[in-house]
Amino acid sequence: MRKIFAAAFVAGLLSSTAVQAQDQKTVSGIWTITKAEWTPADEKGFGDFVKAIGHSGCDNTIACLRNPANPYRGTDPKSLKFEGDCADFPYMLRAYYAWKNGLPFGFVNGVAGKGSDIRFYGGGNRPSSRRDLVDHGGGMNALQMLQDVHVDVSTATYRTNPAIDDGVLPDFYSPKIQPGTIHPGTAIYDTNGHVGIVYDVEPDGRIDYMDSHPDFSVTRSVYGAQFGQSPARLGGGLKNWRPMKLVGAHEVNGKLIGGHIELARNSEIPDFSMEQYTGNVAGQKGDGDGALFQYKGVPLGFYEYVRAAISGGSPTYNPVYELRFGIQTICNEMHDRVMAVDLAIKDRIDKKPEPAHLPDNVYTAGDPTWEAYASPSRDARLKAAFAQLYIDLEKEIFMYNQRDPRIVYDGVFLKQDLQRIYREQAAACTITYTNSRGQPVTLGFEDVAQRLFRLDFDPYHCVERRWGAIGTEAESCTDDATKTRWYKAEQRLRNSADRNYTSHMGFDVAQLEKVSTVAGADTPPTVDVKGLIDHIGERVAFAGMKPVGR
Numbered sequence: 001m002r003k004i005f006a007a008a009f010v011a012g013l014l015s016s017t018a019v020q021a022q023d024q025k026t027v028s029g030i031w032t033i034t035k036a037e038w039t040p041a042d043e044k045g046f047g048d049f050v051k052a053i054g055h056s057g058c059d060n061t062i063a064c065l066r067n068p069a070n071p072y073r074g075t076d077p078k079s080l081k082f083e084g085d086c087a088d089f090p091y092m093l094r095a096y097y098a099w100k101n102g103l104p105f106g107f108v109n110g111v112a113g114k115g116s117d118i119r120f121y122g123g124g125n126r127p128s129s130r131r132d133l134v135d136h137g138g139g140m141n142a143l144q145m146l147q148d149v150h151v152d153v154s155t156a157t158y159r160t161n162p163a164i165d166d167g168v169l170p171d172f173y174s175p176k177i178q179p180g181t182i183h184p185g186t187a188i189y190d191t192n193g194h195v196g197i198v199y200d201v202e203p204d205g206r207i208d209y210m211d212s213h214p215d216f217s218v219t220r221s222v223y224g225a226q227f228g229q230s231p232a233r234l235g236g237g238l239k240n241w242r243p244m245k246l247v248g249a250h251e252v253n254g255k256l257i258g259g260h261i262e263l264a265r266n267s268e269i270p271d272f273s274m275e276q277y278t279g280n281v282a283g284q285k286g287d288g289d290g291a292l293f294q295y296k297g298v299p300l301g302f303y304e305y306v307r308a309a310i311s312g313g314s315p316t317y318n319p320v321y322e323l324r325f326g327i328q329t330i331c332n333e334m335h336d337r338v339m340a341v342d343l344a345i346k347d348r349i350d351k352k353p354e355p356a357h358l359p360d361n362v363y364t365a366g367d368p369t370w371e372a373y374a375s376p377s378r379d380a381r382l383k384a385a386f387a388q389l390y391i392d393l394e395k396e397i398f399m400y401n402q403r404d405p406r407i408v409y410d411g412v413f414l415k416q417d418l419q420r421i422y423r424e425q426a427a428a429c430t431i432t433y434t435n436s437r438g439q440p441v442t443l444g445f446e447d448v449a450q451r452l453f454r455l456d457f458d459p460y461h462c463v464e465r466r467w468g469a470i471g472t473e474a475e476s477c478t479d480d481a482t483k484t485r486w487y488k489a490e491q492r493l494r495n496s497a498d499r500n501y502t503s504h505m506g507f508d509v510a511q512l513e514k515v516s517t518v519a520g521a522d523t524p525p526t527v528d529v530k531g532l533i534d535h536i537g538e539r540v541a542f543a544g545m546k547p548v549g550r
Contacts, residue, residue: 054199
């Protein structure tokens with residue numbers, strides 16, 4: 001995902017008088033460096049800046065930059081445009097803030113990896129080059145720097161092992177999961193090729209993030225299982241900016257000229273930790289979804305652990321609140337999927353013949369067409385969000401029945417309130433696709449929930465199958481008998497809500513039809529949130545389902 005927008009600030013943090021007093025060269029697009037490094041106050045200021053834009057309600061990158069929450073908007077040259085999608089988002093916000101505050105900045109502008117598209121290389125990438133800002137006199141062109149970020153940064157930039165500590169260093173490091181380390185400005189990388197940026201962390205450990213998209217829209221969601229649990233080599237998960245400083249510069253009229261930028265190594269960062277990849281259970285080091293977590297001796301799933309650790313062991317849950325935001329998060333994922341499927345249909349991939357076999361691994365691929373147009377990881381992201389909402393709500397209902405003090409619901413009839421919220425949020429969530437006859441087909445939240453494990457990730461199939469159509473809705477599909485056979489054979493892969501980056505999947509259709517030879521699941525996990533709510537009072541115990549990502 002590429003390009004992006006700008007930002008905002010907490011109201012009152014920077015007065016309009018102070019903004020107007022900034023160096024007038026800022027208005028003309030000149031970037032000068034006046035501070036050798038980012039202090040804790042600068043980091044807090046950046047976090048407040050991101051937090052304000054997150055709470056501003058802006059819905060596209062340009063509107064976010066022009067929003068009153070951004071006190072710098074009056075000093076922007078008229079030619080400045082922040083148009084971009086997810087990968088550029090954190091970088092552009094960081095660069096913009098650094099420009100307006102005279103701070104040093106640099107970024108990885110080259111990464112090395114294998115495969116036709118290193119954004120999805122299953123072995124991970126290594127940074128190969130950097131672009132660091134150094135003023136050699138006369139200031140620097142801020143607009144050009146922002147454009148360079150726009151061009152050079154992609155999700156491949158994030159796909160690096162956080163353990164790398166030599167050569168060209170990544171721009172981010174992996175923080176220990178504890179109070180204060182995850183904050184506004186923290187990036188979140190999904191190895192499917194998506195990036196968000198944290199704009200708030202609530203007292204109960206909930207992580208609110210925002211992300212931008214190829215159409216420059218900006219959405220907001222809550223961090224959870226939709227991001228998947230990444231192995232270290234792919235670098236997914238929570239990422240903080242690596243400390244940097246300008247060394248060897250000399251001061252001229254309050255501006256720092258020359259010198260070079262140095263980045264802190266992992267060993268020099270107090271809160272660096274590989275914990276989110278390896279787990280925190282002594283003697284049981286894992287990697288990705290094999291990692292185990294516990295908080296104060298109590299075993300927890302990864303996402304529950306994150307929430308407990310960030311809140312200092314005092315997470316609280318309101319089932320009504322959790323349901324509302326859970327459905328909104330899933331709805332965002334549904335809309336993202338529309339764009340992904342539409343791209344394959346627009347480029348007529350569904351009209352091409354089915355290849356003789358699947359890629360060696362459908363999640364890491366290696367085939368350029370598959371990498372660009374297939375949606376197994378995106379679909380797993382959507383399924384994981386549904387599954388996690390079901391698991392979380394089931395547990396919260398159980399806790400409520402047990403009068404657990406962590407449940408803060410203060411209503412009278414939980415079942416009725418949950419049914420009402422489900423109806424309201426589900427009714428507010430619809431997507432529309434165009435079928436093979438050119439006719440619009442609208443699906444609601446409940447439609448997608450019921451067909452979730454029929455959603456087709458294979459880009460060579462008709463759009464109706466991509467959206468899990470059956471019956472009358474599927475009659476417009478033009479797939480031949482061969483593609484129909486492939487669709488049926490791929491069902492076990494569709495049944496999985498987890499992304500498996502290691503299993504061999506390069507099967508032909510006959511091998512897929514042999515259940516014993518293929519990765520996947522015989523049956524999908526239970527995700528019937530509506531049914532769970534409707535049967536409150538008929539269930540006597542928490543089922544203790546295996547959390548997604550464990």
